[in-house]
Amino acid sequence: MLVLGAEDVESILATIDYEDLVQLMRTVFETLSGSPSRRDPAEGQGEDVASPLRTTIHSQKQTTLFMPSRLAVSGGSGIKVVSIPRQGASPNGLPATTLLLDDDTGRVNAIVNATQLTALRNAAGSALATRLAGISSPNRIVLFGAGLQVLHHAKMFLRLYPTLESCTIVNRSFNARLNNLSDRLRFEFPSKTILCGLLSDAPFVQNALSRADIVCTATPSASPLFETSWLNRTAHINLIGSYTPEMREVHDDLIAAASLILVDSIRACSVEAGELIHVPEDRLVEVGHFSCSKTSQGRSAGNSVAIPRESYTVFKSVGVGVQDVAIAAFIVEHGKEYGFGNVVSY
Known part of the structure; x- marks a missing residue:
């Protein structure tokens, strides 16, 4: 063994x-x-x-x-x-x-x-969903949280998307975890702009979200982290933090307005994801089904998929064994x- x-x-x-x-x-x-x-x-x-x-x-x-x-x-x-x-x-x-x-x-x-x-496989899943949602040359990413999930999401996206110029981290407080995270990212990615701000600083968060191409949330929050109206209308959002019906990281109107809702598992998200338990299952698309359908249409498995970006796209993951x-x-x-x-x- x-x-x-x-x-x-x-x-x-x-x-x-x-x-x-x-x-x-x-x-x-x-x-x-x-x-x-x-x-x-x-x-x-x-x-x-x-x-x-x-x-x-x-x-x-x-x-x-x-x-x-x-x-x-x-x-x-x-x-x-x-x-x-x-x-x-x-x-x-x-x-x-x-x-x-x-x-x-x-x-x-x-x-x-x-x-x-655990954090690494979630980051890889988010990267896959982001690619499938049609994000090919993003410039800015915003992440909520300061734990391992955010560390690996930041590293995954900064490595896979050379076009990313800035990475903004939003946390509830300026603590040692946030300082260590930002220091590590600045050391590993010296050519990128790494910014940090507080969740309570609404103007900072709103400004960051209004220009973000990718947003990743990785907090066990029981209430939405930001107003939907603050988002760049064509952003892709990866929701990773919530894993119970009582938790939710975004407002219902974001989910309602999304042009595409990808999930790791319809069965799991319909039971465990606070953001989706009231959403009709026919609005949810498993990322595996979506990937298979796009590959079968002759697209390279390594490329993003061109879909109309009229509104937000969302990927929700509760994690599957x-x-x-x-x-x-x-x-x-x-x-x-x-x-x-x-x-x-x-």
Whole structure:
């Protein structure tokens, strides 16, 4: 059994091309949204793919999520366990672990520290959705939050979109997390303009949003973060933070006005996403279905799709377990190639 700790994962990530992660998420979502013959859409179960809804357990200090899944094409079977503090934010990301099982024996094949991987797979999913929504040469991106989700979203987009000139981070306070994040981004991307501002500074936020081509929200907010009227009308918005019916990061009128609403899973978002639980399912389009339909029309899988940008486009992700199995297996494969981790007899 291979064990990859946080330092191992950090070292492996330094060797990885972000484009490979985007294509990995493309495979994940296309497989998840495959034909009914490959899975039962009501239960999310099948021989090749299984993605049941997460199980939640509450303790005095933590909310712990258990996400079992199976993706035969990439990773096999596994489960991720992640704990979310009930008060405050975790300074070093959410504690998360993914177990991968051996398909032949059923035994644990690998244990992977998934603290960074959760944020990284979300960032890759957002990048894929943004590309599919037709954003090809953006100049400005705005991100809400200051945790690992925002770090990896900023790095993902700044690497994949060379045309981005500025990155604005909006947080509730000027704290150590925000300072460390902005310092790190300025160091890694010295040619980019990195700006920071407070959520309470409405003029700053409004000005940033009015010029933004891409907006990413990654907060567990129970109320909308900004007014819809502040947005650039042709912006693409990635909603990553909310994961319960009580949470919502944007107003209903933004969702109502969106020309396209992409989701990672209709079944999951209709139950877990506060922004979408009252939205008719026929307005939601799974990113895997959308990707398959555009590829089948002869477009290159690596290119953005030209769609009319009459209004906002939205991608909502609550996260699905098959993403975790796929990215953990990807990391394990690279870990073995470069000799990272510890092999433990079990």
